Amino acid sequence: MSRLTLEDIAKKAGVSRSTVSRVVNNHPNVSEDVRQRVQRVIKDTGYRPNAAARTLASQRSRMIGLIYPKTVSSVFADPYYPRLTQGIASACNQNNFTLNLFLANTIDEEEKIISRVLHTGFLDGLLVEAGQIGDQMIHKLTQSEIPLVVMGRPYNASGVNYVDIDNVNAARKAVNHLICLGYDRIGTITGPVDFTVGIDRLEGYRRALIENEIEIDESLIAYGKFAEEDGYHAMKILLLQKPRAVFAASDLIALGAMGAVKEAGLRIPEDIAFVGFDDHPQLKNPGLELTTIRQPVRRMGIRLVETLLDVIENGPAVARSVIMETQLIVRESCGAKQMKASILGSASNSVDVTT
């Protein structure tokens, strides 16, 4: 228990309370010897300032909130969120901030969280997952003055700070890779199209085809969410269209889809080639190395915090939008490695192209 107060330290060091406060807060106006003396006492006694008192007096808590709306907290176990959360937590540690986690399961919980977070004033800033299109959470949060950064581009992005990747171009890059490898009948299994990320990756697929003057065949587009079983079921349907290659909007989708392909007795990539999206390290499938788009999830978490601290520090005058780089990681599932050198050459060009 932090029974010790500033007063106690002041007494022991033979100075006033304010001087101790200055030392604790690294204020410049303290003579070197006094600083030393006070720091000694602090160290010897193990004194730590009381957080609540500090917050009350300074109106800053060094706490930020991390909100996952109900539309995403149900899929919180998707490797994406833990990884992102790790990055966020890491950056908080780095900057001596404390992270408050809010997972909303129901619309009621969302309301409760919003009201708590906005009005009790114990948070310096807020990180919110973009969530489903039409979700009112972000809208409500922007009404208030609290510094806010959104994870993922919100549907109506005007004036709100966010950190994201360029999903359209990343997906385009993935599909272009398949086109470069010479495949025809390239299909896709989409993510949820009521999230910008799902829409954007589908849009990227379309653009790649259009750019290469390939007609878009709607029957080669199967709709899913991001989960493994979505991939499995969507692939079952897609198989009827006999695609030669598939761009899956997430690694999890790719995993499920590849399961369906194997079940059908087909080989990967000889019969159907795959490119996924995410490159989650923990999804390493030892049997089949997945070609995929790597997004720097952990670093995005760090960047989110840094952006938020910037807003907290320097005000919200300009809206920040940070776009992180992605990278095509070529492994076995796309068939590039099996192909002859000449094609490999043109394919490996795309490896280093970042959005």
Place this chain on the structure above:
Amino acid sequence: MSRLTLEDIAKKAGVSRSTVSRVVNNHPNVSEDVRQRVQRVIKDTGYRPNAAARTLASQRSRMIGLIYPKTVSSVFADPYYPRLTQGIASACNQNNFTLNLFLANTIDEEEKIISRVLHTGFLDGLLVEAGQIGDQMIHKLTQSEIPLVVMGRPYNASGVNYVDIDNVNAARKAVNHLICLGYDRIGTITGPVDFTVGIDRLEGYRRALIENEIEIDESLIAYGKFAEEDGYHAMKILLLQKPRAVFAASDLIALGAMGAVKEAGLRIPEDIAFVGFDDHPQLKNPGLELTTIRQPVRRMGIRLVETLLDVIENGPAVARSVIMETQLIVRESCGAKQMKASILGSASNSVDVTT
């Protein structure tokens, strides 16, 4: 912004600050009409008390901390932790507590977190993952007076509160199921044996064999961590011993191991039967339904919070240890369903046996 203070509300309602405070805190000594009047004003103005001021004055913050030590935060993306965290977050919402998340990546971060959490006095209690055996985190935390509940039985459990399942008996139940089905040469792939959970599940495997007077063949024990690739690599080795059935200490291990089995051209369960551990819903493998031990991870999270609130409320006089129930879930991978009715009968007996 919570520009409004108690004072403002008091003025508007024509009462004193203390009365408003009483209303806010549901104190009994307020006449009904005054209570009504004050509540009206609060509602109309949208007043919310300032959290820092409250904490400072009352010495209670309604915040609890959730700490993942460095030995587990690296595997935070294992579905177990997100699920547990969901349960914890949900219970916090339920009880109007705020959750502070601490993920330690390095030993330095651990130190920093401990010191912050113990001495700045802004937390009413603490939840800590048990972590690796020999980890000093819990030891350090128990030194302080702060209410503490550990997730998973700590290695030296004397006097510390914890919530866990009975890993030994759950594993025993799983292996017994395989024995009942008539398999010989039952192997296991363990979890990390520097965690109590890894040790306990291995112990359960051993006990089941001993109980049934089956000699333990150490070459049928392959050591892994909990990850999918551990399962894959361990199985590669185990295959040389030609096991007829395998108890995997986690679903992820089972997944990886089954991949290796398929790669070897063997069938599940006809050639090798499997039982896993966890029953993570998001790991539904559409190709092969895994027989496994279900542990109520989300409910464990809820229970952790409830136990902690109990300690906060009623003091640490008695040490709480809560053991949650587990359940054997019979699906395809163990081969029970393919077997003839008589054997099925005896097997299904074990289905409802809970620890």
Place this chain on the structure above:
DNA sequence: GTGAAAGCGCTAACAG
């Protein structure tokens, strides 16, 4: 049942 008053432990002017 209600109000007055004294802090909770700290920060931040303001003098000096």
Place this chain on the structure above:
DNA sequence: CTGTTAGCGCTTTCAC
């Protein structure tokens, strides 16, 4: 460079 002095907004005795 240092000390004094007000608060930050709330809870909580203690009188009445």
